Amino acid sequence: GAVVSQHPSWVICKSGTSVKIECRSLDFQATTMFWYRQFPKQSLMLMATSNEGSKATYEQGVEKDKFLINHASLTLSTLTVTSAHPEDSSFYICSASSTSGRSYNEQFFGPGTRLTVL
Amino acid sequence: AQSVTQLDSQVPVFEEAPVELRCNYSSSVSVYLFWYVQYPNQGLQLLLKYLSGSTLVKGINGFEAEFNKSQTSFHLRKPSVHISDTAEYFCAVSVLPGYSSASKIIFGSGTRLSIRP
Numbered sequence: 001g002a003v004v005s006q007h008p009s010w011v012i013c014k015s016g017t018s019v020k021i022e023c024r025s026l027d028f029q030a031t032t033m034f035w036y037r038q039f040p041k042q043s044l045m046l047m048a049t050s051n052e053g054s055k056a057t058y059e060q061g062v063e064k065d066k067f068l069i070n071h072a073s074l075t076l077s078t079l080t081v082t083s084a085h086p087e088d089s090s091f092y093i094c095s096a097s098s099t100s101g102r103s104y105n106e107q108f109f110g111p112g113t114r115l116t117v118l
Numbered sequence: 119a120q121s122v123t124q125l126d127s128q129v130p131v132f133e134e135a136p137v138e139l140r141c142n143y144s145s146s147v148s149v150y151l152f153w154y155v156q157y158p159n160q161g162l163q164l165l166l167k168y169l170s171g172s173t174l175v176k177g178i179n180g181f182e183a184e185f186n187k188s189q190t191s192f193h194l195r196k197p198s199v200h201i202s203d204t205a206e207y208f209c210a211v212s213v214l215p216g217y218s219s220a221s222k223i224i225f226g227s228g229t230r231l232s233i234r235p
Contacts, residue, residue, distance in 0.1 A: 046222055093162065
C-alpha cells in the first residue's frame, strides 16, 4: 500500500511560537492532502483539504490564518500552527490521495503528530 | 450532507468471544463506507472498505462488515477477538468521488474495544 509519513512525530513548543508539521507521500503522487485534528478520546475532525498548487479549502470554524497549509508539490504538504496556544495541543493527522493509479481516490493516513503547547 | 453514527462509545468483550461494533450512516447519495482502527498514539489503519459489489466485506485481522442499504448500516464483526484487538475503531463514509478531485471522509465518533482476558 501507499505510505504517508509525518514529521515530527511529536513536538513541544512554547505558547506564542509557530510550529510546522510536514506530511509526505513516499511512493505516490498525492494530488490531494487532508489535514485532521484529533482531541483525546475523540474522533478525527477534518480541518482542511489541499490540492497541489492551489489554496487549501478550510472547514467551517477553522481559522485559515492560524493554520497555514501549503501543498507546493505532489509529495509534500505542510501545516503551520501560528502563534500556538495551549488549546491548540492536539494530535494532527494528515492523509494523502491520488486521482490516478490503482489506489484511485483512496486516502492513506500518516502516523500523526502530537503537538503540546506549554 | 453525510453523517455517521457509532452508537457504542465503549465495548468490553472477553477474549475469544465474538464482537459486533455498530455503525449507521445517513446520506442522500451513494457512498463509500470504511472501518479504520487506531492503536494508542498511532495513525489510522484501514480495516476494510465497501465500494460496491458484494455486501459482505472481509478485511484484515479477521474482521468483516456487512453493508445493509435498507437499514443504512455497516456493522463490523469478528467471530473471536484477541487481546491485540484492543483499540479505537472508527466507521467512516465518503461520497463517490469526482473525476478530478478526492472526496472528504466523515468519521464517526469511534468505539473503544477493550478485550478482557
